[in-house]
Amino acid sequence: MEFRDLKSQYQVLKRDIDAAVEKVMTNANFISGREVAELESQLAEYVGVKHCVTCANGTDALQLALMAWGIGKDDAVFLPDFTFFSTAEVVPWVGATPIFVDIDKETFNLSPDALEKAVLRTQQEGKLTPRVIIAVDLFGLPAEYPELRKIADKYHMLLLEDGAQGFGGRIGEKRACSFGDISTTSFFPAKPLGCYGDGGAIFTDCDEWAALLRSFRVHGKGSGKYDNVRLGMNSRLDTLQAVVLQVKLRHFDPFELESVNQAAAWYGKYLGETIRKPVVKKGFLSSWAQYTVLLKNTEERDRMQETLKQKGIPAMVYYPKGMHEQKALERYFEEHISGQLPVTEEVCGRCLSLPMHPYLQEEEVKFVCACVNETLQY
Ligand SMILES: *Cc1c(COP(=O)(O)O)cnc(C)c1O
Numbered sequence: 001m002e003f004r005d006l007k008s009q010y011q012v013l014k015r016d017i018d019a020a021v022e023k024v025m026t027n028a029n030f031i032s033g034r035e036v037a038e039l040e041s042q043l044a045e046y047v048g049v050k051h052c053v054t055c056a057n058g059t060d061a062l063q064l065a066l067m068a069w070g071i072g073k074d075d076a077v078f079l080p081d082f083t084f085f086s087t088a089e090v091v092p093w094v095g096a097t098p099i100f101v102d103i104d105k106e107t108f109n110l111s112p113d114a115l116e117k118a119v120l121r122t123q124q125e126g127k128l129t130p131r132v133i134i135a136v137d138l139f140g141l142p143a144e145y146p147e148l149r150k151i152a153d154k155y156h157m158l159l160l161e162d163g164a165q166g167f168g169g170r171i172g173e174k175r176a177c178s179f180g181d182i183s184t185t186s187f188f189p190a191k192p193l194g195c196y197g198d199g200g201a202i203f204t205d206c207d208e209w210a211a212l213l214r215s216f217r218v219h220g221k222g223s224g225k226y227d228n229v230r231l232g233m234n235s236r237l238d239t240l241q242a243v244v245l246q247v248k249l250r251h252f253d254p255f256e257l258e259s260v261n262q263a264a265a266w267y268g269k270y271l272g273e274t275i276r277k278p279v280v281k282k283g284f285l286s287s288w289a290q291y292t293v294l295l296k297n298t299e300e301r302d303r304m305q306e307t308l309k310q311k312g313i314p315a316m317v318y319y320p321k322g323m324h325e326q327k328a329l330e331r332y333f334e335e336h337i338s339g340q341l342p343v344t345e346e347v348c349g350r351c352l353s354l355p356m357h358p359y360l361q362e363e364e365v366k367f368v369c370a371c372v373n374e375t376l377q378y
Helices: 006-027 034-047 059-066 086-093 112-125 143-152 206-218 239-270 298-308 327-332 342-350 362-376
Strands: 051-056 076-082 099-102 129-136 158-162 181-188 200-204 291-294 349-353
Touching: 006 239, 034 051, 034 200, 051 099, 051 206, 059 086, 059 158, 059 181, 059 200, 059 206, 076 086, 076 112, 076 143, 086 099, 086 129, 099 112, 099 327, 112 129, 112 143, 129 143, 143 158, 143 342, 158 349, 200 206, 206 291, 239 362, 298 362, 327 362, 342 349
Parallel strands: 076 099, 076 129, 129 158, 158 181
Antiparallel strands: 051 200, 181 200, 291 349
């Protein structure tokens, strides 16, 4: 069994993908081909924002957003402690200070309460200026944007949506990657919308930021290619990846998005009552980057992972530790500002992600659930 079945997906889309790739090879416009701009319009329309700027990966997308806002020294950037490393990594890269905030027990997303406390503590300390909130759509579920927006407005901060795992999710009719002042996503192959290598995108309604992002992603270019008006990066999406994404986007909604939600419903039905299943609040739609359950404790979790492995079922620990426990970020963890992070620590010790992708069959989900339920009885 595959954890995320990219091989089946390719078999379904093979004809269209092969034809699109062959066309790029023939035309040899490998960088900044016409299809890249086409894809940007299609993504912006899908998400419901004015501008989409593609780039080389989801990590660069976050960094480019912070660069466009001029975030740097003496600025505080607040982010959930429970996330993939990139969310935190980009903050020191631009010279700012990351502040790790605990998550909500139910959704595993940034806790608005913990966030406001951390902002107040930072203000009181007076060393750093609170500038940005990075919210992550963890495992495909949009963060608590209505509440986060209020906090951002109240403290005059910018809201950056890290939608690397969230593409396709919704709150009501509003789609993920439209909730931030700037929002980003990743097209890493295993993400909800993945390409065949690295890729990323940035979304915003603001004309000025979009223009800055387009400049920063190509060496800070000015009016022409050899006119450089600021220090930028080399972070473009290849034409080959763009055409793969064009094909995949056509199949993403409704087919793949409906399909992962069907798989999640099967898990909900066949998993026993003693296991903590993912919570999706009313009005929210997840794009199910992961289907993550909680076991009783670390011992039970590790035993479950091992037993499933023996039966040929891959299950992963996303994530084994919070940002404040990462060696590379050690010096940024100041407990008196971040506060303690008990929910992250508990979830890290109990979480396990089960196979999840649009090509899962009901029989496969039943088999995984039967193995999980059986293991839980001992
Ligand atoms: C994957 C991921 C990223 C980084 O995306 P890359 O394309 O791998 O650079 C950033 N944030 C989160 C939450 C992610 O899951």
